[in-house]
Amino acid sequence: MHFSLLDVYQPRETWVHELDPRVKIVGTVLFILTVVTLPEDAWISYSLLLLVLLFLAVVSRLGIGFALRRGFIALPFILAALPLPFLIPGEPISILPVLGWTITDAGLQRFAAILVRTWIAVQAGILLSATTPIPEVLWGLSKLRVPRVIVATIGFMIRYLFVLADEALRMVRARSSRSPDLDGVPSPGIVWQGRTAGMMVGSLFLRSLERSERVFAAMAARGYDGELRTLESPRMRSTDWIGLTVWLLILMVFLFVGFWS
């Protein structure tokens, strides 16, 4: 087993972990909605939102740096916004030394806002998946009216992800042991390498398709008829309602601060 999802969920016994998954999913989405809707220069609100996330990271005993560090995962995408500081008209602040392009204040502000929003939004998602086991996320999604076929498909996907990823990694290892990258030996062309990778993908596809047929046969033998049935679900406790209400109030206050300051 070389591939694992184990470091995504961080098991602890805290009230954040025990909140109803529906509350956490809805709360995360509303939080991100707040972050991206705030005006560009709402730096006070951004700092407050970040503080709330840090508070949650501490009380859920993940450690203060946990989400901060992992939050950088989405930052390579910032390349797309790189031209902004030079293109948005505004007061020139400084000039790029070699190329001689002017940086404007408005451009820099929009760029910084995108950077900060993305960083904060990603951290909210990280906290959600670090404090909620995958089956609970799926259960919460199905209770939030996501079509059951999609939730069940994702459930299957996660179950077989390990099996198929291990199979893919075994194939990759077999390839590298048979055709190692040696000094002095010219490496084959890109077309050859691409074709080999494609053949591997093709045979993995066939194995997956056959596996899905076996899985379906096993399910049909146990009485599966295409309908997915679930047991009665636990109800929202009063703490869940309180948590959701407090969360909504916090977000509304931050929106207010952001728009009227």
Added chain:
Amino acid sequence: MLLSPTPLHIPDGFLATWVSILGWVLAVIVIGIALRQTRQQLGERQVPIMGVLAAFIFAAQAINFPVAAGTSGHLLGGALAAITLGPWAATLIMTSVIGVQAFLFQDGGLLAFGWNVLNMGVLTAFSGYLVYRALRRMTGDNPGARIAAAFAAAWLSVEIGAIATAIELAVSGTSPLAIGLPAMATVHALIGLGEGLITAGAIALLQAARPEVLSAGERAPGRITSGFVLAGLLIALVVAAFSPLASPNPDGLEFVAEQRGFLDRSLEPLYSILPDYTVPFIQNPAATTIAAVLLGTLIVFALAWVMGRRVVGVEG
């Protein structure tokens, strides 16, 4: 290693709120139709087949090879899934893959999820499927042509996904169209080569080992509907690209024109990859790129034809 963010997964913060919500609405509509269509196509096997194949797409992204300049070729998978299972099933499979990437790995945002599904799932699946079908019909039942069609379909599907992403970013005021579109299109013309080679290789293997899988894919639902879906989405995107929204700031356009000199200079290395990338007589950069993509597709198809025949020659 499986989790490296790819340039097409838009994180939250890059799209304007109303753009994100529009994406969600469109995605929900398309997914709703896809649910009905695949239920008819796969019946009670729907969940196990799509679930295992979604895991396959995720796992197959680990099989990569070096392309050029530090980038590695690996699979996005929309075109391959659409060729083998039809565009509607492919849409659901890609939705599951992108959903897991967004909810568990923060690879792509939650609000941006709608557009990520449309870009990487719906647009890649439907464009790949339509190109593959059209080329197959033009060339008849010829194994080399089938592989070439798979290559062209996969390459173009990535390119269309990239162009759509650039337009959404431009409409959100995140990345000006004049720079974002050519940059995304050029980078993904390279990335698409990896997608094309892998998809073509996979189709070559399926054709040799289990040709009935491919013919089942060609009977899958979507022959009539797919044209409407793709046309609808593309028209919406083109309208968005030419609307004033793509340059929310009229002064911004003037400013770009003023600094035109530096733009041309900075784009020169990008254009040099494909010499006829700028088509004369068309002033608008978006129109130029779209025309150039069509031209590029023809060139890629010709190349793919030659390559496909070589692969078949080796296979016997």
